[in-house]
Amino acid sequence: MPDLAIDVVDLKKTYRTPFTRRKVEALRGVTFQVERGHIFGFVGPNGAGKTTAIRTLMGLIRPTSGSATILGQKIPSRAARFKVGFLPESPYFYDYLTVSELLDLAGRLFGVPAALRKKRADELIERVGLDRARSQSLKKYSKGMLQRAGLAQALMNDPELVVLDEPMSGLDPIGRKEVRELILSLRDAGKTVFFSTHILSDVEAMTDRVAIIARGQLQDQGKPSQLVQQTILGTDVMIRIAEDADVAALTEAGERVRRRDDELSLTLPADADVDAWIAKAHAAGGKIVQITPRHETLEDLFLRRVEAAS
Ligand SMILES: Nc1ncnc2c1ncn2[C@@H]1O[C@H](COP(=O)(O)OP(=O)(O)OP(=O)(O)O)[C@@H](O)[C@H]1O
Ligand SMILES: [Mg+2]
Structure with missing residues (x-):
């Protein structure tokens, strides 16, 4: 059995909409494994259930049934969450902060010591290309800049596992390329990266495995090259x-x-x-x-x- 960063077994989530109490079966029995050290692409159209699966893994919502572990711990796990970096789908930040302050705050929440916080924040700001905007408040940031700030924030705890919900969203082609390179460099550093997208070209070149999800169910999974070469x-x-x-x-x-x-x-x-x-x-x-x-x-x-x- 390979060492697993994420193990999801028959995960189901049914939302009940307020007032009408209508049921939405967002996940209808999803099973997949992410090996440590891999880049895993979670691909599906709008409304497929990607964000629901990710929020469940992050312990933000409770599954209706099924089970999952991250870094060997059953969800929701505070201990595991400390070793995970997370970029939510629409990151919301206090917009009067600068990116340095945002990263400092993220570092504090993860208990990173002050000296290391400063060093890491400086490195990450450089790495995501926000150096020249470091003293501006986030209020003035474009969508792509906020996405970069979100990526930097997700790395402040030097995570073992990085979970990114649509990391390329809002980015122009250069930005997408930079994020692709960032994800590859995380794998080179021995991290596991799990990210969702609906853009195929983002996963084709760089992922070790992909799972295709639609209507709350996995339609296919495997190595991108194996999935496509069958036909x-x-x-x-x-x-x-x-x-x-x-x-x-x-x-x-x-x-x-x-x-x-x-x-x-x-x-x-x-x-x-x-x-x-x-x-x-x-x-x-x-x-x-x-x-x-x-x-x-x-x-x-x-x-x-x-x-x-x-
Ligand atoms: N809080 C909620 N209450 C009710 N239904 C919800 C809720 N969140 C999501 N849904 C529904 O669950 C389904 C899956 O949504 P989800 O956000 O997980 O999809 P997604 O794959 O992330 O889509 P996108 O690519 O648009 O981000 C959709 O039908 C959505 O309308
Ligand atoms: Mg989503």
């Missing part, structure tokens, strides 16, 4: 054709057919006889420019799983 969707071909080529014959089996001057590109279905098609293309006076198998991307998989769940 070959077809073959993309591009040929240069002679003027009198029989285009209709060449395109009848294809999808996504496009023609530009003498260039014809299309996708043959996964079960097509590619060799036979190439022979036909040659016979029609075609010259092969490019042939590439079309693998499912994480985006395709995500859409397929989410559609299947709805």
